[in-house]
Amino acid sequence: MPRKPSYDRDALIAQARDIFWRQGWAGTSLKDLESELKLKPGSFYAAFGSKDALYALALQKYLHDSVARMQTLAEELGPLGALKAQPLLVVEAADPPSRVCMLAKTFAELRARDHELSAQAGAHLGEMLECFTALFQQAQARGEIGGDHDPARLAARYQSDLMGLRLSADRDDVDARAIASDIASDIERLRAT
């Protein structure tokens, strides 16, 4: 009896993620979303409920894909190799919506209002941090880095540096590759000798 929707829900979420990522929460209007996703207001609200609900789905997808990418990279290059490769990969990615981390952007934009989406972005940053921590732990377990390092502390510094790098990469008066290379050198320097 039911009629199927004519759109691919998951593709729409990915598209919305890119718009939100580029323009931010306040900078994206329903009109923007409706025209890009080719949905009339009625369909939009039937499908997602609200702008914030769609934004939450977009954040979730962003986190999921980010973690998956790091884990794939770790399978290819090993944990330390993945951590070392990531900075330059981020800088050299072919036209992403923005080089700046969407979680960091959302967290910063909405924190002052105590908006629920800021809390969610913060929680997702925490999950990303755990992902980095796990990789440093694995590197340590493999003996790639010395046992005197604290993986959680290394991960916090690493994530912080990465957020700075990604913001720097959006500027055109800064050599982000040089920064990425220096961050990678810091990782390399941890390698147990």
Place this chain on the structure above:
Amino acid sequence: MPRKPSYDRDALIAQARDIFWRQGWAGTSLKDLESELKLKPGSFYAAFGSKDALYALALQKYLHDSVARMQTLAEELGPLGALKAQPLLVVEAADPPSRVCMLAKTFAELRARDHELSAQAGAHLGEMLECFTALFQQAQARGEIGGDHDPARLAARYQSDLMGLRLSADRDDVDARAIASDIASDIERLRAT
């Protein structure tokens, strides 16, 4: 003949800077400004012309104060000492509007729209970078760091790390002091032996 305004223009700009800093560009309405600055719309527009014009003044003040603070610090602690001290000072500052750098926030928020204020924030980040570069150069000239380092490259990495740190400092699941201390250690490690 003329009547003097009843407000202190410079104090109003500082107040506006704090509101914009905390809430961002899109997150701050004229109503917010009018109620906080105790200005009716007519007075507001007579005094500043537009929301964007006031934001531009706020950015300018932010940059000016930031550079002045670094230079004062350098007079007290020397160039390398100032660079080393700054990370922890930023983290431990008593309730600023936001730990996140206002220039970085503005740049990230408005870049997608090619807003003029984003370009201005970007330019100011460049001036801040020059300030850091000058301090590294001075440290080198004094022989505090080795001659094999490139001050511009050190400054770019330093500024990038600082932006990451300041975002991290707004999270409550991260030990920003530890990150600040690690950044300071990196500076210390440059010291010529």
Place this chain on the structure above:
DNA sequence: GGCTTTATTGAGTGGTCACTCAAGTATATA
């Protein structure tokens, strides 16, 4: 083909946005 159930449409909602302007008020000079 008839019927049920859902998707789609787009004009319309009240509210807020940045901003304007004419009228009223206070002050420094002459």
Place this chain on the structure above:
DNA sequence: TATATACTTGAGTGACCACTCAATAAAGCC
């Protein structure tokens, strides 16, 4: 004190905001 010159006031502007809903169209099952 009279007057010119500002500053101050606040209701009002059209545009846009997120969002609603009744009408219409299309698909699956009998």
